[in-house]
Amino acid sequence: MRKIIAIILFVVVLIISTVFALNNNQETAVNYLFGSTNLSLSMIVFWSGLSGLALGILGMLIAVYKYRHRVSRQKKQIAKLEKELNHLRQQPVSSKDPF
Numbered sequence: 001m002r003k004i005i006a007i008i009l010f011v012v013v014l015i016i017s018t019v020f021a022l023n024n025n026q027e028t029a030v031n032y033l034f035g036s037t038n039l040s041l042s043m044i045v046f047w048s049g050l051s052g053l054a055l056g057i058l059g060m061l062i063a064v065y066k067y068r069h070r071v072s073r074q075k076k077q078i079a080k081l082e083k084e085l086n087h088l089r090q091q092p093v094s095s096k097d098p099f
Contacts, residue, residue, distance in 0.1 A: 020045070 021042035028041050039047075 017046075 021040075024041040024045075026041055027038045028044060030037055030039055030044060
């Protein structure tokens, strides 16, 4: 069911973006850091969205890597503590009362 909804949503977005591109084909001057160029308005919106998507994915990948690294360290620490606990459980209990 989710795949069908995703496909329908993709087709709807594709149709809307195609209609937008066909209706906004006038040339616009774009000035950027290294120069300038003339592009259609729909291409400016497309490339802006694509660059924003790429930066968002990059930011998420960095966060995911950081959290996976943290989880890995925590798992190593848990394994070390479990090993220590098992070792302590195998120690004989002394019958002397320290008090």
